[in-house]
Amino acid sequence: MSLFSNRGRRPRLAPELDDADLGKLLKRLTSNTRSSTPGTTDLCVAQIARFLEQNPGDFDLRAHRVSVLAGFLSESNLPAAWVQRDPSNASALVLHSWSAVERGRAAGRLTDASSVWERCQLVAELDPRDPTPWVVMLSVARLERYPTSDVFATWNEIVTRDRWHREAYLGMLEYLSPQESGSIAQVVDFVDSVRGRMPSNAPCAAVELAAHVMQYHAAVSRGGAQALLARNHWNTPQAADLLERARTTWPQRTFFSHAAALADLNLLAYALTAANRRRQAAPLFTAIGGSVTSWPWRFEGDPLAAFESAHHKAR
Known part of the structure; x- marks a missing residue:
């Protein structure tokens, strides 16, 4: 990860964040899939396969890259074509499965959950160290x-397999929320259970802040007086202390090293803006550069417009 590498770029939605190699692959896939040249599918599959062979054992980076590719290819036949060509390839199987999950999220359910589960179990057998198939499951x-x-x-x-796996913690946070299968009390208990023993710069360090943003969004969504008073959430001692700690440490060049660090900085910039601490958000926008994440900015409408408005206010 190379924070500050995107400084000065025009804001854009960048699911790859500051992973330059992933960004280049997405551009190549876009260019190649627009072509009707024979062999295009084989070319794209070969490019993806070579890319996912890089950095073996870096499961944090692997989860980030597979998740971005799965979202990018969720409506493409490339993941399925790769599995047909190489049915015992762990990367092919997990990408195909994660792509199916992305389609399922959009539709509200999976069309064949048992097949996705079975493919992930096969990946887990092929590489028992890899947490990625379990993340999909x-x-x-x-x-x-x-x-x-x-x-x-x-x-x-x-x-x-990975004590502080970012995707896993955020997934459980959503699962335990009132919007899915839990309650506010369960969210608080979950955050409390990990806050004291989690390293401050762990890949899942943003789970506590994500919980606060979710509570803030829930209050705004209820409308009426609760929406008008929602900003007061950031004045509570726990939320204010969290924002103060995060804003002084997270933007430091060497503080974070996980693949999705820029997503966490987007989250913090959003929270500081929501808390009306706009000047304090300025260093975050410098670190973020032009790499905008859809969530949480999309809660305010168009995510790019919301990001640019917040950036302008911070200046």
Whole structure:
């Protein structure tokens, strides 16, 4: 990760964040898929395969790259074509499965959850160290409303392999929220259970702030007096202390090293703006450069417009 590398660029939605190699691959895939040249599918599959062979053992980077590719290719036949060509390739199987999950999220349910689950189990057998197939299975369990015991069993498989896996913690936070299968009390208990033992610069460091943003959004969404008073949430001692700690440490060049750090900086810039601490958000916008994430900015409408408005106010 190279914070500050995007300084001065025009803001754009950048799911790859500051992963320059991933950004280049997405551009190549876009260019190649627009072509009707024979062999295009083989070319694209070969490019994806070579790319995902890089950095073996870096499961944080792998999760980021597979998740971005899965979203990018969710309506494409490339993941399925890769599995047909190489049915025992772990990367092909997990990308195909994560792409199916992305389609399922858009539709509200999976068309064939059992097949996705079976493919992920095969990936887990091919590389028992890799938490990525279990991350996909956690999404399947949530989408299909599997029993809570199955959800937590899958969660345990992930954290056994990667103690502070970002995607896993954020996934469980959503699962435990009132919007999905839990309650505010369960969210608070979950955050409290990890706050004291989680390293301050862990890949999942933003889970506590994400919980506060979710509570803020819930208050605004209820409308009426609660929406008018929602900003007061950021004045509570716990939220104010969190913002103060995060704003002084997160933008430092060497503080974070995980692949999705820029997404966490987007979250913090949004929270500081919502808390009316706009000047304090200025260093965050410098660090973010032009790499905008859809969430949480989309809560305000068009995410790019919301980001640019907040950036202007910070200046």
